Amino acid sequence: MSGDVMVPAGTLVGWPLWRRQLAGVLRLELRKTLLSSRSLMLYALAAMPVLLGGMHLLATPFMPEGMASNLGRHARIFTGMYSTFILRFVIFLTCLWMFMNLFRGELIDRSLHYYLLTPIRRWLLVTGKFLAAWVSASVMLSSSTVLALLLMVLPAGPRELADFFINGPGVGQVVAYVVTTVLACLGYGALFLAIGLLTKNPIIPGVIIWGWESINYFLPATLKKISVIHYLQALAPMPPQDGPFVILVEPVSPWIAVPGLLIVTAALLVLATWRAQRLEIVYGTD
């Protein structure tokens, strides 16, 4: 038995205690997020891009001559799919469901009080729940994105694939998609966690935010900046949007986008913690 194991919790204070408590919250939350009946919806959402990638692969024999081996074309199709479907629909909805339920779901289930009856500080509880959901969402959605990309480019054949990943931009694109996905989970996660704590019915603000993020292309430059998608677009290998009503603006530099997202995330987590600090258990009215 290690020395750490022998130390009773009562004698621990400060970071050694908080580290153990954080690990306890992470363990319990990962179980709840990944193994409960609520997670079926998340798995279904995460499976959608893979399903589309699979359908694309199955359609290979029916593609016109030369199209199947055109890897650049497959990669561009995936880029469009990532921008319009994965980021705006799958990642958005997964984060909405997962992060809003961190507190709101437990208030609805009337089980949040079990956490509040342990000697854990509320900021630590918010941090633990957020980290567990962020890790779950990031792993789930990054895997789904990478798998979907692989299925999309697979029809090009082994030689084209080797060239794309060894000599071409393949690995860089995979990294960019994964980083964008992880940051999207961070930004949307913090936003929905805060909304889940601040509002009694988070569905309405969720729908409003979805609408706002969807019309981002058509917003003036100043308003574009008040959205998560605007910063994510600077990171993923996404094509610039065009169309009759699209308002084009200079894309944000990743050096601004990443710290910007991190600062907004931190601010939202502070807001969520402030609300959690004042949270009372009155299930009857929740």
Place this chain on the structure above:
Amino acid sequence: MTAHSDSRIAFENVSKFYGEVLGVNRVQLSIEPGITSLVGPNGSGKTTLMNLMTGLLRPTDGRIRVRGIAPDDPERLFKIVGYCTQHDTFPRGLTGFQFLSSYLLVHGLSREQAHGLAMAAIERVRLNDAAHRKIAAYSKGMRQRIKLAQAICHDPSVLVLDEPLNGLDPMARAETIDLFRELATEGKHLILSSHILHEVDLISDSVILLNEGYVVAEGDIRGVRSEMESHPLQIFIRCEKPEVLAAKVFAQDAVVEVRIHDDRRGLLVSTRNPDSFYLLLNQIVLAEDLEIEHVTPADENVQAVYRYLIGGNGEKR
């Protein structure tokens, strides 16, 4: 603050409003270790008081200290407090053992400690056979027992128990009451609410009577009863010649009313001065050579006090 005051649970002029609805108002309490029962009709403020002392609610006004610790300091409070709430709900998908050990890990215990304490608590509430079954498959009584195990598993010195006997069969009730007595003899605070007044009478060292958010009475039940001057104490005397005794006692100032029992083998005496009456009774018994089978206070219990102060019999919910 002195060491003496630190061993108490203190409410100092505490009020709680839910918007404009009153929860409790100007509560002033000092609760000693031992078993204290909160008694009152639905909506009287019992659960509100429990939630306030465990930090699940914040007082609108006033100050609360649980053995010297503020309820908004969970890191210190829940090392000494365990709370079995009235909510019959649990996190999804967990077995009884996982439920206890998971939250013990959140306490900051090591895996070995958490597993050991979880099993010990499960054994204490006699759920060993069901420990590794999903809580969703538990009966109402089993769920009540696993909640109790969750409250006691970290060996707290203050136990707050909201209707802890609900859903338990008679055998489990008796075992649980024994457990409460055992915990109280260890010097712990047990604050419990129950609507079954004869059980409250059996197990409580003191009671707090609540009605519509106000503390109506508090303390040892006999002390509370003796202070109720508007309701003379009723004493039942089982004896051979009740008519003789009735005639003798009725002549005394301390006696308000005397009634012969229907079976004519006893009488019910109402008195405003029980001490004088007991003295007088001894004198009469000696003088008249009467044979007394037993003497019992007839309304020196929670049910009677509840009836006099709040109305109703307290048994309905």
